[in-house]
Amino acid sequence: MKLKIFFFLGLLCSLKLLAQDIPFRLMHTNDLHSHLEGSWKINQAGTPIRMGHYARLIYEIDQRRQEAKQKSQATILVDAGDFFAGTIFHTLAPWDKVTEFPEWEYFSRAGYDAVILGNHEFDPGNRGFSVMLSKIDGGPKLISTNIVLPKEFDGTKILKSAIKEISYQSHKINVGILGILPPDGCLVSKASRENIRFVGFEDSTSKAKWSELEELLANEIQKLKKQAQVVILVMHGGNPEDERLASNLKDVDFIIAGHTHRVYGHTVSGVPISQAGDFGSHLGSIDLSYSLKEKKLRVLSPEADWIQPIFSNGAKDPEFEKRIDHFKKLAKLRFGARVANFEQILFTPTQNYLRAREVNNQLGVFVTSHIRQSLNTKIKDPVDIYFTSMGLIRSSFIKDIPYSFPDLFEMLSVGFAADGSPGAEISIFKLTPNDIEKVIGFMELYSNFSNSFAPAFSDSLSFKVRKWGIPFINRIYDIKVHGVDLDEMDQPITVATNMIVAKNVDMVTQKTYGLVSITPLGSDLKPKVPIATTLPKEFELLSDAFLEFKTP
Template identity: 40%
Template sequence: MKKITFILALFITFSPAIKAQNLIPFTVFHSNDLHSHLDGVKVPSGESFEKRGGFARLTTAISEIRKQKKDEIVIGVDAGDFFSGTIFSAIALSKEKDFPEYQFFVENKYDLLTLGNHEFDPMNDGLELILKKASENPNQIPLIASNLYVNHDSPLRKYIGENALIRPYMIKDFKSPKGSIKVGFLGVLGPDGCLVSRSTRGDVHFIGFDDQKSKEHLGDLADHLNKTIYDMRSRFKVDVVILSMHGGGKEAYDLAGKLKGLDILVAGHTHKQEFAIAHGVVVNQTGSYGENLGFLEFNFDTKSRKITMKDPEANHVITITDKIAENMSWKKRIDSWRTKSFLLMDEKTSPTEVVFTPKKSYIRSSVIPNPMGELITSSIFDELNSTIPATEDKIDVYLTSMGLVRTSFYKNTPYTRAEIFEAVAIGYDKTKHPGIEVVSFYLSPKEVKTVLGFMEIYRFISTSFSPAIAPNLSFKIRKWGIPFINRIYDLKLGGIPLSDVNRPIKIATNRYVVDNIETVKKITHGWIDLSPKTKAGEPVVLYPVHPKEYQLLIEHFKKNPNKY
């Protein structure tokens, strides 16, 4: 424990004794985009790798913060997407009593959570299941969703209200030997998070985003929040206002500039580590997967009624390295849940079996072409075609989006079955098992070009749409070109110009992509109206279902241990 105390002491500011009696110190620790990464993630370290994050080490870090700040106010906040992304999410969606992700927040005494877009991955019925488990926890922590509303007949309504599990805001008094402050909390799902979750949210909607037109209305969201902030300040006399937002970057900065009376914005969604003081509002994001823990130190001045940062130039995250000791209670539970998760997924093999060690690094990004995107899609393409009988058409094109490719693979780093799952972890099947099925259908050559044109240009609006396509379909991009006219060119399918292909093209992708086709129609106001078809040209009613993406990847890597 001495080692962890020393490490964290490097990050925690031990200010000289506060002489002014009117200053009340307080600290905000925060997380975002944990994505069920109970076990941490592997990152490069020289010619090898190290583990970052993990709930056992995060618990140790949070405990040490509370110990060092035992005479001060400590506030814990999470900015959403705490669920969905590893095999561990199988536990919460099962009949098992445990909900590991929520238990982490409860045991570490967070003050609030926010809903991100991936909390909706298991659809309404899956969301209802995890909300039920959370509501039954005797030490319930509220989910603050200030811009959420649901259909009148939604079964989720019983979890929503000012004193329910999901609340529009929260006001909480914090006390310490050095004084007390009253904090008003808000939480929102930002417009981009609304966009990419449109197909999974069912009867859940958000102020600030028009689901019918798939269009953001940031001004409406700001107006709504400003009314609540005004009420908090004038009626409830709060001292500090904190917004937990599942949104980051420009989206977060723009919203901060429209809000009056906001002090702190804990950001998320973009998976980037960022700190800024935007329009007088402190904005901080940790990155993703628990690699870092957000750490912000403030003083509240009881005379001016303002907050100031103790050291704006400090490092505002604590990196959760393997030098931080693991909390043994959490380590034991994680080991047990790892095995249980794979069994719940009907997998008969060990989740810790190593099946892939790349000879070079494959880095995930939205750049076209992207090495990680090509590795994923080409591997699935090859393995999928090996499963198709000789009497059926082979797959011509395998595509997905980089928003659904979740990790990078690093040189000389061994990857287990469970870790390969994490590369394509988004989505659940109809039985609520993690991992989404691959389906196939047909499009015309013209429609294929249209799909590429849309994904390539829309990636500048939402990087989630950046295309990842197996190299069997090749193309070039004119940076100066006109979208849908001459920006995409030199398209070739299997080395043959696409313009010379006079037959339906067999496409394979995951069901998550197919479910978002309607969103594309809304974004383009009907101009792009794709309809997956059978080979005969009829609209698909029942999609042919193939193995899941992670299953295809594992099998391909096992068959080709030295290929990549």
């Protein structure tokens, strides 16, 4: 009899302890980049596979939410920014001739609780960004904790934070959500943000102000902690920015990362950090539990299970798949005269050209060389060098995969013209041989710190790198233009790039603390601020290259 009593009392104690834990499921995405139909990836075996698709994501999210509901678990679903810019679909949201906002419609249908701003949400400039905000009607909370808007800008739909109440049995807790754009995202969006700025970054000098950002976050966390038991920091930044904040901030319970397009889940300084790749290829899904007794968040899921792939054989939500077809028809209209060639296969590569940060990356050389080739058929005075950054070449060319106009636009999708039309405009100017060497040196050096600076030059330029060399002294050597040693040239060289790169020429001076400067020159060899031409845009030039020239 005593044994039964002790067993019954033990069971009651166990149930009481269990009741003091509030379980919930945290799901997340990042860097979706308007890839409504998914994207091609190369698996570990070197085989191309199709991953993602918003209709599949919706189905998977619905399934995981239903599974949690059966366990009486609440769910929280967030996105870590850069949901915009990357395919033909992103041309609709900032277009004031239509009401559609495909990316936000997806968030609303999938039941996201919070979405934060990344760097690419500012690609269409203030006017396009304002149009996007005007189309938001319901759906998730849009959060940017460190944004500083100009007085004339209507930012009423952008919140500093959000709180979601979750419950289990008779217990309830609040989960606070913060969202930030850290310094690297601020740096690469400086040219498109106009007069919108962020705490933690000084636009005038292109310098990170980490102490200011960390002070802001510490204050916001303390405010949230007055109402919330758990604080989740959603940031459009990855390693090392996420690990820095995990180590330096107190009372952050979980960090959802983005920006670097990586897949990982680990713990740093006691803070779990998770990032789910890009383009909807993965979904983060982590089971958590908050202990009312210990006032502490516990991670229940093994780290290896935090991130789930979304493969092409997964089930789809049929209604949203129909919406994607509708959006595609509107996107065709957005490109006007290009509709005639919209579905035509322009290029089927016979080898892989894979996107990577390495110097002289094969894809970068291939793309810039074809742009230069096409550009020179349209101008009187030929361009000697075309260059950009690998951060602006957004996808790879995969062997035996046929590519049509929408696929080529996807590769060079970043940027909008002054008139709001999609695509990066071309700028042509001259640089002295000395400045050519500085451009190479700067991009090569800073590619070690940020993917955004990894250089891509046309095959008309070649150079070598001494890894042990001193930057801007002897690190870059054996530079040749059209096979001629740069040292033998005494006249300015004609170069071309997109306006995104051209607008950031001043960054060389800022990032080198004034020790190195580059001066663009006009045809009269006088200093000139780079301006956009009326020539076809990058994606149009690449398309024309494949139409005009036989390409392997």
